[in-house]
Amino acid sequence: xxxxxxxxxxxxxxxxxxxxxxxxxxxxxxxxxxxxxxxxxxxxxxxxxxxxxxxxxxxxxxxxxxxxxxxxxxxxxxxxxxxxxxxxxxxxxxxxxxxxxxxxxxxxxxxxxxxxxxxxxxxxxxxxxxxxxxxxxxxxxxxxxxxxxxxxxxxxxxxxxxxxxxxxxxxxxxxxxxxxxxxxxxxxxxxxxxxxxxxxxxxxxxxxxxxxxxxxxxxxxxxxxxxxxxxxxxxxxxxxxxxxxxxxxxxxxxxxxxxxxxxxxxxxxxxxxxxxxxxxxxxxxxxxxxxxxxxxxxxxxxxxxxxxxxxxxxxxxxxxxxxxxxxxxxxxxxxxxxxxxxxxxxxxxxxxxxxxxxxxxxxxxxxxxxxxxxxxxx
Numbered sequence: 001x002x003x004x005x006x007x008x009x010x011x012x013x014x015x016x017x018x019x020x021x022x023x024x025x026x027x028x029x030x031x032x033x034x035x036x037x038x039x040x041x042x043x044x045x046x047x048x049x050x051x052x053x054x055x056x057x058x059x060x061x062x063x064x065x066x067x068x069x070x071x072x073x074x075x076x077x078x079x080x081x082x083x084x085x086x087x088x089x090x091x092x093x094x095x096x097x098x099x100x101x102x103x104x105x106x107x108x109x110x111x112x113x114x115x116x117x118x119x120x121x122x123x124x125x126x127x128x129x130x131x132x133x134x135x136x137x138x139x140x141x142x143x144x145x146x147x148x149x150x151x152x153x154x155x156x157x158x159x160x161x162x163x164x165x166x167x168x169x170x171x172x173x174x175x176x177x178x179x180x181x182x183x184x185x186x187x188x189x190x191x192x193x194x195x196x197x198x199x200x201x202x203x204x205x206x207x208x209x210x211x212x213x214x215x216x217x218x219x220x221x222x223x224x225x226x227x228x229x230x231x232x233x234x235x236x237x238x239x240x241x242x243x244x245x246x247x248x249x250x251x252x253x254x255x256x257x258x259x260x261x262x263x264x265x266x267x268x269x270x271x272x273x274x275x276x277x278x279x280x281x282x283x284x285x286x287x288x289x290x291x292x293x294x295x296x297x298x299x300x301x302x303x304x305x306x307x308x309x310x311x312x313x314x315x316x317x318x319x320x321x322x323x324x325x326x327x328x329x330x331x332x333x334x335x336x337x338x339x340x341x342x343x344x345x346x347x348x349x350x351x352x353x354x355x356x357x358x359x360x361x362x363x364x365x366x367x368x369x370x371x372x373x374x375x376x377x378x
Contacts, residue, residue: 058223075104
């Protein structure tokens, strides 16, 4: 009997030890046809599924529309709603022909209530015509590296050939989230704009349920058409670390987004690589009074798996010519960060202090150095 109890106690101990071991976050299994999880700051891909597959993206198109409106327009601009904008089909904020709205109000209607009418009004205001604005959308996408994206309109309704990918949408969204106003708009739960001729205002509740469902959820846009299925681009921030997920043609888009964000926050650790103004090297300054300290412009963090930090390698690439006079804070090159042979990120390097032109005494020192040592010093 004593041996039986001993065996039971040993079994309990082993089970306790087994379940107390750290458990790695399980690989997500998502319903989406294509999906991606990215670190917003570095653009590092943390998880992917068919991320380069071209698919219709429905109203997530409006992320680019909002980005261009904020970059190229003024939120205080007054926009006169055209008949074409007012009669745009699909989701709407009930704009009326001739109604005057600020660009800022239209952007809120675009991103919170997915107003197709607001999308057309914005496009006509910024581009002159809707088609000119679509050209700007495609140019901006290409400039951001979204090579598999083609826009045909500013709202995402079916029509002409249009598509993007989970990867491209991630890139575009990461760029948009660098804009403070964009971040504030997409994280706003409710926004109210006037409705002339009515005794009540338009109250626009954000359609993004991630803001309520997920701790730290702060963006960005839903989408649906019969052709595209349910689409969602989401973001969440915890302890200053923002992740972006994209799920396309995803029957369980909220569950998919939460699975991906959980995977990122549980599986990776946000680690500081460089501190702001950290000196990485010095460089010769042509005709300068001294060498310049080459520093990082900001704190740099990367999401890393356990033991990856020890495997990082760094390559400093400086401009071919650095000339005096040189103010502080001028970009001098980049530091490339590799995980083994994979390039993870590039970060700007700047002059850490000003460097003036070399005076007469400096040239005399150079001459003596040449005569004494057969070479140039300083």
